[in-house]
Amino acid sequence: MDPFKNNELLTIGTFLPLVGVVIMMFISAAEEQLHKMIAIVTAGATLVVGLITLIQYDYDASGQLQFVVNEEWISVINSNYNxxxxxxxxxxxxxSMVVTFLVAIYTYGNMPDAGNPKMFLMLMLVLQVGMAGSFIAQDLxxxxxxxxxxxxxxxxxIGVWGGEDRQYASLKFFLYTMFGSALMLVAxxxxxxxxxxxxxxxxxxxxxxxxxGRNTQIWIFTGMFIGFAVKVPMFPFHTWLPDAHTQAPTQGSVILAAILLKLGTxxxxxxxxxxxxxxxxxxxPVIAILAVIGIIYGALGCLAQTDMKRLIAFSSVAHMGFVMLGISTLTVTGINAALFxxxxxxxxxxxxxxxxxxxxHRYHTLEISRxxxxxxxxxxxxxxxxxxxxASLGLPGLAGxxxxxxxxxxxxxPNEAIxxxxxxxxxxxxxxxxLGTVLAAAYLLWLYQRTAFGNPNPEFVPNQHAHSLSAAANDDHHGADIHDVTTLEWIAWTPFLIAIVVFGVYPQLMFEIxxxxxxxxxxVIEAGVG
Structure with missing residues (x-):
């Protein structure tokens, strides 16, 4: 199949998760295991379509659009399904396909407690449609x-399956993103x-x-800047992120970090x-300045955290600062670095x-001190x-x-022509x-030292509780709950671990594409400025 001819591969890859959603709609919510299997099979089938896309993609013509479909959609406003x-x-x-599939596998043994498993899995598949579609759309x-x-x-x-402050975190996420989207639509x-x-x-x-005209471009760019910067999120639009990550269920946090933040960049x-x-x-220059403030601010924010998940969330603000710094240089090297x-x-x-x-799941807490x-x-x-x-602190030989x-x-x-x-x-x-890379080493090694080294907290060791807890409370922190990595976790995590090493050792694999x-x-940028 010629990737330059009209074909339906991208459409199938993007909308296939909806098939799973429709099937789930007709099955009782009580059939939890069946819903989990449908989610895994649907996400797996979508990933297979993604693999076929990778195989058929013409890597020698990576600079050109492939698998193009351009059909009339909303003719009254000249918008096409492009x-x-x-x-x-x-x-x-x-x-996006890999992450959704692996998260579906992880969910098989780690379903969030609250709410309806059927709805949770359906939302996850709808999320995949939006993520994949955003990356293939060629029409505003x-x-x-x-x-x-x-x-x-x-x-x-976040709002249904999240932590104690889930309503606040989900509303903040929604309002911030909607505000950014409104300005983006105006632009x-x-x-x-x-x-x-x-x-x-x-x-x-x-x-x-x-x-x-130049002035008009600057004003329109302002609208796009705010819309995308909220999604990244760049300093000072980042405050929704730590709350959203801290309250989101694990699956939500992984998808948010792995894919959703990338929609902005x-x-x-x-x-x-x-x-x-x-x-x-x-x-x-403004983007560059805000990016560097984000790098330092995110790192200092990490050093102040007492919650493990919140620390990782603030590290995202710092890491996305490096991505935005690369983009702001308007150079081939910088934008390649940002995409990588x-x-x-x-x-x-x-x-x-x-x-x-x-x-x-094991300790029932993420308080670093415990x-x-x-x-x-x-x-x-x-x-x-x-x-x-x-990998997160940027050790050579790993993808970061x-x-x-x-x-x-x-x-x-930066780009000399511009x-x-x-x-x-x-x-x-x-x-x-x-200097931000030094701070990254500081907060990540500090986190690791406090959680992994030393002797286990007596609170989480059977028969060695530091406090005389009641039997009911005891159950919540009992050492028997603590077990090493399960088979299901290994299956879900191994592709991530392999990819981190492979792209770290041979980054050319991605840079070439x-x-x-x-x-x-x-x-295009240089011609437009010149």
Missing amino acids: IGLDGISLPLYFL ILFFVFFEIVLLPMYFM FLAIYYKTGAESFAFQHLYEAGAGI YGFVRIALPMLPQGAEAWA GMVAHGLITGMLFFIAGSVK LSGMLVQMPKLGWLLGFSAM FWGEFPALLASWN LADQLDLYRVLTVIAA MDPAVVELVN
């Missing part, structure tokens, strides 16, 4: 629809009308957007920069949230936490390094951002 895949979107599109309205589809399932996942409409109201197609707007790369190149030129960083962060932080969820001696009680889980922490190091290289030498007069600013920011498309993208 989809396609290139080197920028392929890794993220496939990652279609992108916006998929972008918003993601919002509701995550709102309910989309503005660019549509300013380019002659002919089409919402990305390709058309790449060519026509550059013709908009992907939006910058795919939409904002190439459509509004002069707006990007004006905003780039998105995938690496998805794998590593997804893994950290999996581990945090398993710690919560956790110790994990390497004694659960050596395998302790070692996995150590491995993930090393290739998201951060090239971003720092790029920020030392940002020559900002060179001194970027070099100062590079030095400050490099992304680079041709990134070169095309930077050429």
